[in-house]
Amino acid sequence: MTHKIAILGASGYTGAELVRIIATHPAMEIAALSADRKAGQEMASVYPQLRHLKLPTLSTIEQIDFSRIDLCFAALPHGLSQALVRDLPASVKVVDLGADFRLRDPAAYEKWYGAPHVATELQKEAVYGLTEFYRDEIRSARLVAGTGCNAATVQFALRPLIEAGLIDLDEIICDLKNGISGAGRSLKENMLFTERQTDVLGYSQGGKHRHLGEFDQEFSAIAGRKVEIMFTPHLVPMSRGILASCYVRGEAEAIHAALAARYAAEPFLTVLPFGQAPGTGAVAGSNFCHIGVIGDRKPGRALVVAALDNLNKGSSGQAVQNANLMLGLDETAGLMLAPVFP
Amino acid sequence: MTHKIAILGASGYTGAELVRIIATHPAMEIAALSADRKAGQEMASVYPQLRHLKLPTLSTIEQIDFSRIDLCFAALPHGLSQALVRDLPASVKVVDLGADFRLRDPAAYEKWYGAPHVATELQKEAVYGLTEFYRDEIRSARLVAGTGCNAATVQFALRPLIEAGLIDLDEIICDLKNGISGAGRSLKENMLFTERQTDVLGYSQGGKHRHLGEFDQEFSAIAGRKVEIMFTPHLVPMSRGILASCYVRGEAEAIHAALAARYAAEPFLTVLPFGQAPGTGAVAGSNFCHIGVIGDRKPGRALVVAALDNLNKGSSGQAVQNANLMLGLDETAGLMLAPVFP
Amino acid sequence: MTHKIAILGASGYTGAELVRIIATHPAMEIAALSADRKAGQEMASVYPQLRHLKLPTLSTIEQIDFSRIDLCFAALPHGLSQALVRDLPASVKVVDLGADFRLRDPAAYEKWYGAPHVATELQKEAVYGLTEFYRDEIRSARLVAGTGCNAATVQFALRPLIEAGLIDLDEIICDLKNGISGAGRSLKENMLFTERQTDVLGYSQGGKHRHLGEFDQEFSAIAGRKVEIMFTPHLVPMSRGILASCYVRGEAEAIHAALAARYAAEPFLTVLPFGQAPGTGAVAGSNFCHIGVIGDRKPGRALVVAALDNLNKGSSGQAVQNANLMLGLDETAGLMLAPVFP
Amino acid sequence: MTHKIAILGASGYTGAELVRIIATHPAMEIAALSADRKAGQEMASVYPQLRHLKLPTLSTIEQIDFSRIDLCFAALPHGLSQALVRDLPASVKVVDLGADFRLRDPAAYEKWYGAPHVATELQKEAVYGLTEFYRDEIRSARLVAGTGCNAATVQFALRPLIEAGLIDLDEIICDLKNGISGAGRSLKENMLFTERQTDVLGYSQGGKHRHLGEFDQEFSAIAGRKVEIMFTPHLVPMSRGILASCYVRGEAEAIHAALAARYAAEPFLTVLPFGQAPGTGAVAGSNFCHIGVIGDRKPGRALVVAALDNLNKGSSGQAVQNANLMLGLDETAGLMLAPVFP
Known part of the structure; x- marks a missing residue:
């Protein structure tokens, strides 16, 4: 039918x-x-x-x-x-x-x-x-x-960790690199080809981006307490893709294990082997999301990276x-x- | 099965x-x-x-x-x-x-x-x-x-015209704009991102490109006489796509009609309305080829443009x-x- | 002062x-x-x-x-x-x-x-x-x-040849590849980053571009008769630069010699060794113009290529x-x- | 002379x-x-x-x-x-x-x-x-x-803050977006145009990048104690430029004031008005460095961003x-x- x-x-x-x-x-x-x-x-x-x-x-x-x-x-x-x-x-x-x-x-x-x-x-x-x-x-x-496209990317990286109590809820910093199509097809001088081709620039920084409303709602609901993350998107010269670099406090291997377990049966979410980082080029044009976890030299710190196509x-x-x-x-x-x- | x-x-x-x-x-x-x-x-x-x-x-x-x-x-x-x-x-x-x-x-x-x-x-x-x-x-x-990928693009533009005797066989000039993936994944200094991002450059100019062997074979066979075109590819800063701008002598509207008739039933070849030009961005990632015909201000001259994805x-x-x-x-x-x- | x-x-x-x-x-x-x-x-x-x-x-x-x-x-x-x-x-x-x-x-x-x-x-x-x-x-x-920026590029390639009577005035075809900054900073949907990054597309084709007025004026004045060239610009995904590929009838080596002699004392115009083609990346951000001449496999045909920075x-x-x-x-x-x- | x-x-x-x-x-x-x-x-x-x-x-x-x-x-x-x-x-x-x-x-x-x-x-x-x-x-x-080019960028953002004791030395996270020219002109498959044009990807993550040696040396010397920052570079599809987004704990306005005072007489370092973020496109091809400070919605957190041209x-x-x-x-x-x- x-x-x-x-x-x-x-x-x-x-x-x-x-x-x-x-x-x-x-x-x-x-x-x-x-x-x-x-x-x-x-x-x-x-x-x-x-x-x-x-x-x-x-x-x-x-x-x-x-x-x-x-x-x-x-x-x-x-x-x-x-x-x-x-x-x-x-x-x-x-x-x-x-x-x-x-x-x-x-x-x-x-x-x-x-x-x-x-x-x-x-x-x-x-x-x-x-x-x-x-x-x-x-x-x-x-x-x-x-x-929101940013909201999806970051939540794929962090929801299972908040659910499992694996990360410090007051120390979450998410730095995003965003393809230009996120701005849509409307006419803005700063979205002209010439303005963007050789520029990388943050926007809506400091807690002003509207997707924070979604993060606050969802993460606080999971945690049962108020959670406020730091979240900064950046325009990079490509059409599609979001890379979310999430800096968290927690044990990297436990974080990796939790994500791998949570998404093992998901058709569109892939957790890379521990220590590998995903790139946006590996998911552009698709409904897939790649997630990687890297431990830092400082014990108890980890980087969780998620990549997806913002339009898809x-x-x-x-x-x-x-x-x-x-x-x-x-x-x-x-x-x-x-x-x-x- | x-x-x-x-x-x-x-x-x-x-x-x-x-x-x-x-x-x-x-x-x-x-x-x-x-x-x-x-x-x-x-x-x-x-x-x-x-x-x-x-x-x-x-x-x-x-x-x-x-x-x-x-x-x-x-x-x-x-x-x-x-x-x-x-x-x-x-x-x-x-x-x-x-x-x-x-x-x-x-x-x-x-x-x-x-x-x-x-x-x-x-x-x-x-x-x-x-x-x-x-x-x-x-x-x-x-x-x-x-x-060859260039050979396909140009032949889609010109074969029906040569078959129908609509263009001067001695006056065919094909100027191509080529995405970088045509060079493959092999290591060449001039294919580094930094070398190509802000450059447009011709190569194998003057009748040296190997795809000329295909043009000579095919066009001569159709025409029943020796046909040698001028053919110049250029590297442009995109990954996929070929745009072939073919300058020919013939009546533009008759050329358009011949192409439109020849490809009317083809699932992958589309002839645009007369006077419209195709772009590579409209076919990237697909098996489609778009063809346009534009008449010149000089009578008896026409521009036939074909766009396709070289990898696809x-x-x-x-x-x-x-x-x-x-x-x-x-x-x-x-x-x-x-x-x-x- | x-x-x-x-x-x-x-x-x-x-x-x-x-x-x-x-x-x-x-x-x-x-x-x-x-x-x-x-x-x-x-x-x-x-x-x-x-x-x-x-x-x-x-x-x-x-x-x-x-x-x-x-x-x-x-x-x-x-x-x-x-x-x-x-x-x-x-x-x-x-x-x-x-x-x-x-x-x-x-x-x-x-x-x-x-x-x-x-x-x-x-x-x-x-x-x-x-x-x-x-x-x-x-x-x-x-x-x-x-x-005009296109007008400058093509004239650098062709003026000395028309002056010297080295090329057939009725058989001049100029195919240009143009950086996006030529469109200026005004708001147009088709000039957004997302629209241009993966596209190559001709425009003002078939003798409609206003720079033809300059070509007609200048080339006719030099030749002492009406000269009308074919001229087609194309948008390519870079910010700066024009590459003009000019297909002419004439002896390539004589053409090269004439250009080299004419520009020998010019501080900003460089004629490359015979058979070499210039790229836009070699002049971006500068007041220099590079010119190359390549002979075709077909005798009596030549390709004259000029590259300059349209904004500079x-x-x-x-x-x-x-x-x-x-x-x-x-x-x-x-x-x-x-x-x-x- | x-x-x-x-x-x-x-x-x-x-x-x-x-x-x-x-x-x-x-x-x-x-x-x-x-x-x-x-x-x-x-x-x-x-x-x-x-x-x-x-x-x-x-x-x-x-x-x-x-x-x-x-x-x-x-x-x-x-x-x-x-x-x-x-x-x-x-x-x-x-x-x-x-x-x-x-x-x-x-x-x-x-x-x-x-x-x-x-x-x-x-x-x-x-x-x-x-x-x-x-x-x-x-x-x-x-x-x-x-x-190192990364080392310069981050030190411009942070040295005056460490000197003045304005930020928490144990909570410094630096997320960098790097133009491809940082990889030099050597032949690497992952630096081909086709590999990089539509990809954003971190590298040397988790404390493995050699520029950390410089950060450790310099920041520890200034602070008079061991300082280890988190530092993650990312490849973005442009040739030149580094944008360093530095997440720190401290009072944003005091941070801004300290940077503005420190660099007031410097010919090449510019501190933007409070709340404004710099982009790499504003410094490409030059010896200038732009620095911005943005306060977060969470009190006591700030984002210090520095942009410069890695090659220059x-x-x-x-x-x-x-x-x-x-x-x-x-x-x-x-x-x-x-x-x-x-």
Whole structure:
């Protein structure tokens, strides 16, 4: 059986990545694509990469007949999903790739996003979309909130360690190296090719990045106490990929063993042999995440490194993985595409 | 039914691309991987991109039991396939990705490759692997010779025009822009990241590039007279892709119509609307080729531009496409992977 | 003696490159910087690269006291210089880096730029800024019109050959590979890092690029008859540099000899040994231009290749070179900065 | 007066960068260039970037008449300088860009470099070349040991803080993002363009990088007790630049004030306004270093970020700065070249 899919916000990078993945998905069919500002255009003119596919013409959201849709991916700018999802027919399952439903606490939402939430009842209902940790809830959810791409990367590195009490909760420092596609396709002077090709630069430093809201929510919930990490992303001159270097206090070999055990049965998470570090080039274009653990010369200190593709495992691949669960499909359906290298 | 596949030369980029494609191929299974200098290593350590796959350990060619193999891809340095293919069991079909069997004339081979051919009887038997133009012969072939990546790109742009007599055969100038992966994974100072990142540079200019042997053979055969094109490749700072800008004399609209008609039913070749130019970014990571035709302000002059991924449609994707035909499979099996962008 | 310099349009890339060059110029001092939309900001916040310099605050053009200015560089968007230059005090020398005064013929200007020229008397007065060919006129000029960056590159390759009658004037094909900075710092979706990093793509193909107006004007004037070349630029993933591959009919060795003789005494133009091709990486960040000549296997055909830095020799370096002449300084003053590599 | 300079190891990237800087230096003249494996070649063929310069032919070290040399830069592979410097005439001043004389303690040298030092008496004599902190000793030194490029970057960020007792000495974590030129021009598979263009990857993690020897020596000497930092470099896809993100415990505003005060009079070190972060693109191609301080949301934690060009301020620029002092020249002579952007 083929499920009818709508993608809202198809002209952005995560929208295009959804189309790319679904193009070879065995049980999904794209029935509608929206892109408000580009409504009326063909996807082939917005993304010539997708020219070989037979795709619906881009439309406005209003033009979509949701009664024909089984599941809807919302890849919209932050803030637009709240009212939209509230107004969809209850029969439509939704995977939201934006930030609107990631935080369960209305106060936390307002703190990090600067405005009150307009669909707080849905906020409660939404399941946090970190598949490997919310699998059962996702299976039965109507609304799943995709995680931030940074949030996914760091959580894969640290959740099992916090759960197992293996690291000092007050001494977690996460330094991230981020591909430029994380900034999306919107026009910003500092995202021009010429501005980025030979530059490495941190941003949202010092505890200002919105993904901290997710870290605070998730890590504090696991630990049963307030946990605040230090988290600094950096722009590096590549299109895709996040490398999270997490500096922690704990025994490196025990940390490695815990991660290896926790992820042994996971199809998309791979823990490298102890002492090996992953690179983003080994996962680009795929739904895989590689994790490495290295002990420091200083006893009791370790470096946990996670690498994934921000557009794929960090966003659209995760979204399809969640949709597979919500639709009762094999969780890996359509997602075993190997990374592209070089 | 699943066919058992051997890949010889699996540690090079085209070898790794074959593994990537076959990883999601519905009817092929990798039964053996050779890499003489890296024999004994796991593919995961040579290409961490392939870590999620269960693959045979790299071996020497001698260690492979070819009686268990249905089809063998030879992705070896030029010159090594000749004796090797001669010694394989007749039951093993072979797709050679190197240059050893591209030229049918022993004298031409010796001219371009500097040494006599050692398996001239196979040279005659080998079918030239430009799928869209040798489909029937490939279907029944035991040995298919993959084309050069530049040779494929330019032929897609020009063969139908030469066949139809639409362009002046003495006035063909092909200027190519080439991704760095065309140089393979071998160690050369001028292929270091630092040497290439901010440089554009021609090479093998003035009629010295070996792919000219293929152009001369193929275009002369079609035209029924000697045809010699001008052909200049250039290194540009990207990993994958070839853009061939072909300057020809002929009526641009007639050229466009001929290409559009010729490729209308081809699954992997797309002719853009008249006046539009393709880019390499629209085909990277895929088996697709985009072709555009632009008329010049000077009447009777046209620009025909073809873009493809040198590692995929220009080499390993083409090889799988040919193998599909040789094994009686759907020609597109495993090859509908969408390009990766950005 | 130090000359007082104003730079109009200092927030664009050519404006910033002017500042970079003048920063170590022995006889120029920046007295005013304008950037209408960024007026009031410090240059250090617009270009942190220039933070170590003591520079005037960005102002509007109206705020500049031109009575204190000896020479003014206008690095403005096309079309804005015409009225502006007309209204400047006659005592101020002007080097215009835009397109407003490149074409001497009002009809040609209107054809290529789509609007009538509003200062046609200045259009006549302006000297075309290709230093090596207009040196004497530039020395005594009040207004010099900087050439297009593509126009400079190709003219360095071809002018001496047209002058000497060494090539067929009806068979000139110029294929260019262009760094992204040629598009300037303005916001365009297709100039985002993510859009360009893995793409090579032609633009303004088929005789539509405005620099053709310059080629037509200059080459026809030299030849004493109408000359129309084919000219196709391509975007390649690097910030700086133009490589012009010019396919011509003529004797390669005679072509090489003519270029070598013509440029033997030029401080910034280097002709490589016969058969060698230049790369953009060898001139990036400098005012040098490298030229190579390669004979083809087809007799009577040659490839002339020129490489320069579009922001420097193709624009701001050329502008300073011209300003040096206009101010009676050593032509090379401030311009002997070596290329930056890697 | 012009000083006669020899550069040993001129075919490597730091050697070429020395030539680039000295090309416009007012008081240095290159009298000899050595490159053992490329002896007999012209510099123009090894680095076409330097083609416009009149330079000596590359020779072996033995062929150099050191009696004519005032100062010698040794840009040799680690280990080769020890015996060499010992055998030079005492009249020749030496700036060593390699690691041979960075560590004053023979045991530390052997620990980090795996072999005993063969010129321990010189090891004692050598002055550590971090100009801004060893200025007086450098002025009167015969032998100056250039610092590691990572070592320079981190020390600029942290030395004043350790001196002033502003940060917790046991809680220093330095995460570095490094341009690829740091690996030099030697042939390594993992430094090919194709391997690095889309990858970010840590290396020498966990306390194994040799620059730790310098940190241990310098920071412990300042603090008067053993100091061991955590230090992890990462390869990012750009040619030049190091960004050091240093996570420390201390009051961010006090840290900022201390750095701003310490460097207020330094010509090459700039402290950005509080809360601003530097990028590598703002210093590439120059001898400048930008430093920023950001407070974290967690009180008592701060991020100190330093950016410099590894080939320039991190190596060859520093070397010229030291040579200027040793020769009694203005410390900034030849070094005020502005960064190149974009």
